[in-house]
Amino acid sequence: MGFAQPNPAPTAALARNRATVMAELRRLLPPMGEQRKPLPFGLAAIDSHLPDGGLACGALHEVIPAAEGCIAAAFGFIAAVLSRISSPPSLGMGRFCKSVDALASPHDPHPTLSTREREQQARLLRTPPLLVVMPAYGLRPYRPHGRLHSHGLNALGLDPARLILVETAHRKETLWAMEEAVRSAAPAAVVGVIDTLDLKLSQRLHLAATDAGLPLFLLRPAPPTLPSPASGGGWGGGSAAATRWRIGTAKVARDRFGLITQPRWHLQLERCRNGRPGEWVVEYDHVAHRFSLAAALADFSRARGAGEKSIKQAS
Amino acid sequence: MNAAAEALSLATGDLLADARAKTEFLQVRDADPAADGTALRRLALWATRYTPTASPWTEDNDADGFFLDITGSAHLFGGEEKLLADLASRLRKNFGLPARLAVADTPGAAWALSRFHKTPSFVLPPGQEAAALAPLPIAALRLAPETRATLRRLGFKTVGSLLDKPRAPFAARFPTELLRRVDQALGRIDEPLVPIVAPPVYHCLRYLIEPIFTHDAIIAHANRLMATLIHVLTRDDVGARALRLCLYNVDGAVETIDIGLTLPTRSVAHVARLIELKLEALAAACDAGFGFEAIGLAVTCAEPMPARQTELTSASEDGNRTERCAALIDALRQRLGPHSVRRFEPVASHLPERAEVLPPIDGEATAWPEAEQKPRPLLLLPHAEPAEDVTALVPDGPPRRFSWRGVTYDVTGAQGPERIGAEWWRYREPKPTRDYYLVEDSTGHRFWLFREGLYGRETTAARWFVHGLFA
Numbered sequence: 001m002g003f004a005q006p007n008p009a010p011t012a013a014l015a016r017n018r019a020t021v022m023a024e025l026r027r028l029l030p031p032m033g034e035q036r037k038p039l040p041f042g043l044a045a046i047d048s049h050l051p052d053g054g055l056a057c058g059a060l061h062e063v064i065p066a067a068e069g070c071i072a073a074a075f076g077f078i079a080a081v082l083s084r085i086s087s088p089p090s091l092g093m094g095r096f097c098k099s100v101d102a103l104a105s106p107h108d109p110h111p112t113l114s115t116r117e118r119e120q121q122a123r124l125l126r127t128p129p130l131l132v133v134m135p136a137y138g139l140r141p142y143r144p145h146g147r148l149h150s151h152g153l154n155a156l157g158l159d160p161a162r163l164i165l166v167e168t169a170h171r172k173e174t175l176w177a178m179e180e181a182v183r184s185a186a187p188a189a190v191v192g193v194i195d196t197l198d199l200k201l202s203q204r205l206h207l208a209a210t211d212a213g214l215p216l217f218l219l220r221p222a223p224p225t226l227p228s229p230a231s232g233g234g235w236g237g238g239s240a241a242a243t244r245w246r247i248g249t250a251k252v253a254r255d256r257f258g259l260i261t262q263p264r265w266h267l268q269l270e271r272c273r274n275g276r277p278g279e280w281v282v283e284y285d286h287v288a289h290r291f292s293l294a295a296a297l298a299d300f301s302r303a304r305g306a307g308e309k310s311i312k313q314a315s
Numbered sequence: 316m317n318a319a320a321e322a323l324s325l326a327t328g329d330l331l332a333d334a335r336a337k338t339e340f341l342q343v344r345d346a347d348p349a350a351d352g353t354a355l356r357r358l359a360l361w362a363t364r365y366t367p368t369a370s371p372w373t374e375d376n377d378a379d380g381f382f383l384d385i386t387g388s389a390h391l392f393g394g395e396e397k398l399l400a401d402l403a404s405r406l407r408k409n410f411g412l413p414a415r416l417a418v419a420d421t422p423g424a425a426w427a428l429s430r431f432h433k434t435p436s437f438v439l440p441p442g443q444e445a446a447a448l449a450p451l452p453i454a455a456l457r458l459a460p461e462t463r464a465t466l467r468r469l470g471f472k473t474v475g476s477l478l479d480k481p482r483a484p485f486a487a488r489f490p491t492e493l494l495r496r497v498d499q500a501l502g503r504i505d506e507p508l509v510p511i512v513a514p515p516v517y518h519c520l521r522y523l524i525e526p527i528f529t530h531d532a533i534i535a536h537a538n539r540l541m542a543t544l545i546h547v548l549t550r551d552d553v554g555a556r557a558l559r560l561c562l563y564n565v566d567g568a569v570e571t572i573d574i575g576l577t578l579p580t581r582s583v584a585h586v587a588r589l590i591e592l593k594l595e596a597l598a599a600a601c602d603a604g605f606g607f608e609a610i611g612l613a614v615t616c617a618e619p620m621p622a623r624q625t626e627l628t629s630a631s632e633d634g635n636r637t638e639r640c641a642a643l644i645d646a647l648r649q650r651l652g653p654h655s656v657r658r659f660e661p662v663a664s665h666l667p668e669r670a671e672v673l674p675p676i677d678g679e680a681t682a683w684p685e686a687e688q689k690p691r692p693l694l695l696l697p698h699a700e701p702a703e704d705v706t707a708l709v710p711d712g713p714p715r716r717f718s719w720r721g722v723t724y725d726v727t728g729a730q731g732p733e734r735i736g737a738e739w740w741r742y743r744e745p746k747p748t749r750d751y752y753l754v755e756d757s758t759g760h761r762f763w764l765f766r767e768g769l770y771g772r773e774t775t776a777a778r779w780f781v782h783g784l785f786a
Binding site for chain 2: 069070071072073075076077079080128129131136145146147148149150151152153154155156157159160161162163164165166167168169173176177180181184185186187248249250251252254258259260263264265266286
């Protein structure tokens with residue numbers, strides 16, 4: 001009986017069923033482990049406020065500059081979080097993988113590059129990109145404050161080569177591009193800049209992010225100084241985002257030579273689903289991709305008060 | 316010269332006065348070569364349904380027709396005669412144009428026969444160019460008017476009278492044009508055709524019995540065409556990098572949709588999605604009119620795409636992700652425009668505004684150098700903006716206070732200067748040097764300011780500018 005004579009009928013049936021079997025197996029197998037894990041800040045003070053000890057991966061996160069002038073700080077905070085997604089700290093393992101890759105490839109696609117450049121190239125190929133949807137239209141306050149500078153990103157520890165910038169001509173395109181990018185599940189994270197957000201829109205984007213398991217960061221403009229109840233759609237509780245961060249500037253510390261080494265931000269976690277709001281002043285180390293609490297102001301007395309207030313509001 | 320004009324015995328080359336004398340109903344318009352050229356291009360584009368290589372005639376060839384290279388495509392229409400009959404009937408039916416057609420082994424012979432052969436559509440058997448051309452007049456050789464006049468004065472009336480003479484005296488007396496044209500007509504030297512659109516690598520075309528109008532129908536047919544093309548693509552181990560979808564309208568217009576891809580692909584679904592996105596974007600501009608009677612899909616650029624084994628587990632996740640990324644970039648580009656998806660590239664320059672470019676994504680990213688220990692702002696202003704009312708303790712020192720955009724900032728800390736010289740080799744007159752400072756105001760906003768010009772050497776009153784914002 002025959003291995004030597006394969007019966008044509010079962011083979012055809014197998015070929016036909018192969019797709020369905022594979023689909024079923026893919027469904028049953030656990031999805032990519034590290035993809036679904038939340039993104040921790042590496043700071044117990046912040047992570048304890050967040051559900052599962054980190055920013056949820058498949059979710060919408062709102063980032064709002066505390067004032068119009070804090071737009072750079074808000075971008076900086078996002079860049080810092082992104083650089084933590086894309087650059088896992090386990091360097092030793094990474095090197096090992098690279099050398100194995102180099103041995104395994106029989107022909108070198110880039111014979112002129114040095115070893116370091118080749119390592120970078122290999123890392124680039126392996127790490128998924130980050131997608132930034134930048135409106136090319138006059139969206140206040142982002143447009144008047146310039147555009148992202150690649151060397152500035154590099155200085156914050158985010159490799160600019162990982163970034164894909166999408167320029168959109170109007171709001172509809174921005175929304176479409178963000179949803180398309182999230183649904184494709186190709187990039188590691190998506191960042192979008194948008195003016196207003198209503199409940200329906202945020203639900204739609206959040207759902208897309210949840211389905212794909214990608215974090216979607218939405219940068220929204222600073223709120224008007226006097227929030228009027230009439231325009232509550234944009235600024236009240238009407239958002240399905242998992243977290244809302246309000247980023248402000250903070251005076252930096254200097255090292256013993258008087259140099260500014262680490263940016264410092266005033267983070268306010270305004271809303272957090274299944275978590276507690278809080279307020280911190282943090283520094284970011286772009287070399288180690290690490291957040292740390294700014295020493296003098298680590299314990300913010302307002303943090304507890306703000307948290308209790310919003311819990312009361314929620315209940 | 317149309318039938319009505321011929322009936323009145325008008326002829327090409329008549330003087331206007333003579334023509335007016337022959338008929339009293341003549342209306343006179345200036346010739347419009349540009350519009351003629353556009354119409355000819357449109358006609359040639361329409362004719363790509365017969366073969367991808369259609370080449371409209373230039374001024375050398377009188378610019379009133381086009382060549383079709385039907386090598387290998389005549390059998391699709393049941394032979395050369397059938398193709399000519401089909402072409403003639405469609406030209407008459409769709410455009411109302413009477414046409415003179417000829418098939419020959421060389422473009423030169425085909426041109427001559429289409430003009431001067433007695434039947435309006437003629438197929439020359441291979442290898443008989445010399446015999447067929449011999450009775451035709453000298454004008455059949457596409458010569459300049461002066462050459463023609465000289466030949467006529469020397470008594471050469473037909474092509475045949477030239478062909479049996481020795482070449483050397485002609486080469487001595489006439490410009491190279493004469494012998495070149497003779498050789499081209501007889502196939503002794505090549506005459507390259509310039510196709511109206513780049514000839515595709517792979518091509519697939521489908522005639523429809525009923526014209527189609529809707530996007531769904533177009534996509535369904537494009538799907539089928541791509542599925543057909545995939546067999547040849549797989550056979551040759553290549554994938555499509557660029558595709559062109561041609562929609563042949565019933566009224567003769569041709570809509571083309573170009574699709575560029577980031578990675579070579581053989582995926583029907585991906586191509587269909589890109590076509591759908593493009594059709595959505597074109598919805599207003601693309602007019603189905605009377606419907607499309609034929610639809611063609613061509614692979615204009617193919618690249619090697621080795622077969623890969625698909626795997627079940629996460630080992631293949633990287634490869635999948637690369638493909639998904641390419642698919643995403645394609646989709647974004649189709650909908651938002653080819654220049655909307657960009658990536659930073661470093662430029663070796665110290666001037667911050669020149670140190671980066673943002674070109675549309677093409678191929679792999681270049682690796683970035685390690686970040687230097689110099690402060691660089693996260694947001695860079697497109698143009699450095701002047702800072703007003705700057706006070707500094709010493710002329711060369713950092714500012715203590717400045718206003719920018721109507722707000723005054725008190726500087727509590729500054730770091731610098733970082734001196735960046737102008738690139739003197741790029742400008743005729745030297746630009747001033749800049750001293751950059753990272754300054755922080757009392758609320759923690761961090762700015763990148765520079766003072767333009769060196770005191771004493773370049774300027775006496777330096778100006779200050781804000782160039783960026785730090786995170």
